Amino acid sequence: DAGITQSPRHKVTETGTPVTLRCHQTENHRYMYWYRQDPGHGLRLIHYSYGVKDTDKGEVSDGYSVSRSKTEDFLLTLESATSSQTSVYFCAIKGGETQYFGPGTRLLVL
Amino acid sequence: GESVGLHLPTLSVQEGDNSIINCAYSNSASDYFIWYKQESGKGPQFIIDIRSNMDKRQGQRVTVLLNKTVKHLSLQIAATQPGDSAVYFCAETMGSGGSNYKLTFGKGTLLTVNP
Numbered sequence: 001d002a003g004i005t006q007s008p009r010h011k012v013t014e015t016g017t018p019v020t021l022r023c024h025q026t027e028n029h030r031y032m033y034w035y036r037q038d039p040g041h042g043l044r045l046i047h048y049s050y051g052v053k054d055t056d057k058g059e060v061s062d063g064y065s066v067s068r069s070k071t072e073d074f075l076l077t078l079e080s081a082t083s084s085q086t087s088v089y090f091c092a093i094k095g096g097e098t099q100y101f102g103p104g105t106r107l108l109v110l
Numbered sequence: 111g112e113s114v115g116l117h118l119p120t121l122s123v124q125e126g127d128n129s130i131i132n133c134a135y136s137n138s139a140s141d142y143f144i145w146y147k148q149e150s151g152k153g154p155q156f157i158i159d160i161r162s163n164m165d166k167r168q169g170q171r172v173t174v175l176l177n178k179t180v181k182h183l184s185l186q187i188a189a190t191q192p193g194d195s196a197v198y199f200c201a202e203t204m205g206s207g208g209s210n211y212k213l214t215f216g217k218g219t220l221l222t223v224n225p
Contacts, residue, residue, distance in 0.1 A: 031211065094211065097159070098156055101146075101154045104152070
């Protein structure tokens with residue numbers, strides 16, 4: 001599992017509420033990524049980080065923000081959740097040329 | 111987890127048969143490719159990778175073939191077992207370093223192994 005944990009693993013929230021998902025890694029990897037996975041779309045990159053306080057947007061970044069104040073934690077925030085953000089969210093780290101994924105967070109926005 | 115398999119191409123095989131899963135990649139400049147396995151309710155799991163200077167690479171019960179001419183990648187699983195049932199997808203990238211490193215993922219194939 002490449003030392004990656006995600007929390008919470010499941011969350012139900014209401015439209016308009018803020019939500020923060022946490023990715024924690026124990027192996028000091030520089031690069032971290034947030035993806036969402038939806039039927040028919042595969043994995044789509046939301047944001048990524050290439051170091052502490054260094055982040056950039058992916059292909060589906062609207063409605064999401066991230067923060068990385070220390071190497072081991074990469075936070076994904078939905079400032080005001082919408083039903084279209086119902087999805088499974090995966091965090092990943094870059095090890096060598098490969099990305100290794102966490103177990104995922106299943107988010108339902110009602 | 112099970113919703114990942116919806117709307118995907120499917121491959122159904124008998125236990126013990128060999129499986130071949132295909133992937134067409136998009137960028138002729140991609141030079142590194144990865145196959146992932148995703149079981150229901152879990153995160154994608156690395157299976158095997160291959161660089162563009164190779165056309166074949168073997169692992170334990172798995173072989174990846176790369177045809178750069180037609181931008182095609184395949185994953186062969188020998189003696190398929192029920193535990194191989196999962197969604198399999200490929201990923202491609204150019205280069206390994208720099209802040210621009212990103213993977214592009216295929217949508218995947220659902221493999222079902224019948225006992």
